[in-house]
Structures are given as structure tokens and as C-alpha cells.
Amino acid sequence: MIAHDTFSRSIRQQLATIQSPVPALSAEPVAAAQPHARRWAAEPLHSDARILENTGHGWDDWAELIEAGPGRDAGHTAIAAWVHAEHGVPGWWAQGVTVGYERIAGLRLPGQMPDGSFSVSRSRVLDLPAPLLRAALLDGNSRADLFTGLDTELRSKPASKALRYTVRRAGHPLGSLLFSADPVPDGRLRVTVTHDKLPTVDDGELWKQYWADWLAAVAAVTDPAAQAKVD
Template identity: 35%
Template sequence: MSKAADSAANQTRAESIPGIERATGRDWADWVKIFEAKDAKSKPHNEIAIIARAEVPETLYNPDWWAQAVAIAYEQHAGLRVPGQSSSGTFRVSASRTLPLDRDAAIEAWAAAAEGITEHLGHAAGEPRRSRTEKRTFWRIDLEGAGRVEASATPKDDTRVILAISQDGLPDGERIEEWRAHWKSLLAGL
């Protein structure tokens, strides 16, 4: 049994359930019955997500995203993982801010703030890497012993961008809120 399943603090994020119910038009109790009928508790994440995807309405905007959200909520409900934990067992934290910039300017602003910092909460920062796709602009670093950090800038509308900072690969969930506060502090300075 996983460390998550043994944790007394394990629970589905309460704020996730109402959104799932509204979007899918299905009560959480009904979702649990669907997963239990398919013995989802004994399955890996990808198979649980397939069960969810088969039940998410096709008319829903971004049904694949919603299927992932439902699968993760079920895994938390069933004790397969705790909030903030990925399917690999590591932990993730994120923070975001909407800025009145285009995506490239937002990444430039983030880089100007973050690249002068050689360590984050006691973890040495690696060399920054940048990339760009048709939809987003990225900035990434590795943190020694604390996973990887990605800043992604995605246009929200013609004048604003969402700058999201995500950190993947934390070895445990004990410092998630400390990390979230750290990233929010850097975002607030932009």
C-alpha cells in the first residue's frame, strides 16, 4: 500500500467536488459508484483516467482535462494519493498570476526576477532554459533535491497573460505551502 493510502490526512480536496459535479452534471456519489463498479481502487492512474473519460460528457469543454480532474479526485477519495501528490508519488505545487503583458514579456519579467536567485528555500538553482511553442512561452530550472520548476505564460485575452509557476518532483508534501508562498511572493513582485 502506498504512503498516501496510509496517511490519515488523505482526503479529496473539498473545493474540487462542486466543480466536478457542476461540469459533469453528475453527483460525486455517482462518480464513486462508477469507479467502485470498475474496481478502480486496484488500478493505476492511467486506467482510472480512462474510466473517467468514458463517463465525462462529450459536450463538456476540454473533456480530457475534466477526466483527469475526476480521476485525481477519486484517487484522493480512495486513499491512493493525497492532495498535491502526482501519480508517480512525488508532489507538485503551483501558483499563478494574471499580468497585463504579452507572453514573451511575462517570461522576461519572470526571468529578470528569478534568474538572480541562486537558491530557492535552500535548494540550488540550475541553469535556466527557455522555450516557446505556438501557444505558450516557457522558462525552466532544476532545483537540487526539490524537482523542476516551470514558468509558463499563456495569453488570457488580447491584453493579459496568465503566468503560472509549477514545481514538480518534490519528494514529500510537507513543504508544499511553504513553496507555494515562495512562488507567490516572487509573482507578487512582478
């Protein structure tokens, strides 16, 4: 088995070839603020023009239709199913309508915790020895290579099954990370990264992609021919 410091340096080199930069401290809304007939708790991710073009209704219309149909308390799954079934909106756009409505109405969004923060998680099955990953995660110098541009501090006990860290960049808090590793029947390891305490749903989407890239880099180093799947 290779040394954990060699492993972490290889990950850093691989990340430089495939990974987008560390996300900004706070994501900007995708849709620009625009005048509308009702008070919105937050701007949806898609503009009114784009949602009208792809679904046949603008945001104010969708808000009225949903509240007259399944209702604001129906829940994400029921609203998305209703948008698809009753209005013939394809699945991806039905989800977009639902998330946009939840933002407009100020409802809790997917991934949002009771305190209002957001949590995202990515996992991948890797051909990776568990002791190698743990040794790299517990060594501060190795973590500097594993998480370029981020400052991490171990918050759990070193012997804990899952390892939790606070994460900062240039002194600014970026939430907390939880790493878990579980064996799968074929002898490989399912590695899961959970990023908690993110301020917005947009930050969650950016970090979800970041951790997918990170896991892809680990897979490329440990088994370039692997047919691993990101969940």
C-alpha cells in the first residue's frame, strides 16, 4: 500500500486537471431580480422568461396554479408530480417549477435543514484501502493536499468511525464536512462526503459538483479503469 502522503499528493495533482475552482464564499442567484405581481421570499433559479418558454407559464402564474391545485403544504414530491401530470411539464422542468415555487413561497427547499442551512452529500464506490484514506484524512499536511485552498480542522475523535471537520477558506467559515467509508460486498469502499451548514441552495449545488469532482479524482488515482458511480 502506498504511503498516505504520496496518495494525497497524487490526488492534488489529479484535481488540478479535472476540478473546477473552490466555489465562491456565497453563490449569486442565477435569475436577476425582476418585477412581479406578488411578494417573493426569494428569486427562483430560472428567469421568468425561461420558465415561460419551457413550461407555458411564468412564475406568478405557477404560484397561483400550485396554490389553487395541490396547495403550498402538499410537499415537494406531490407538487412536482402534479405539475407533470396536470400540465404536461417534463420531469426536469417539473422539478424546476417546484423548486422555484418553493423559493418564491419561502418553503423549506430540498437539502435545507431546520435551522435554514443546507446540506449536500456525494458518494462513490472506490478501489481504495480504508486505512490509507483514514491516514490521509487524519494527517494535517496530507489534508492540505487533499483539499487545496481549504483549511480543515478535525472536530471528531481520531478513532471515530466517521470523521468530521470544520472547513474555512481565508478565515471565512464554509460549514462542516463529514467523511464516512463503508465496505461493499465486492471488497471496495463506499466513500461519502457530506457538507453541512451551507448558507444557500445555490452554494449546495456548487459544492455538490465540487465533491463529485473530488471523488472522481480519487477514483482516477486509485483505479483509473474503475467503472465507479457517483451517487
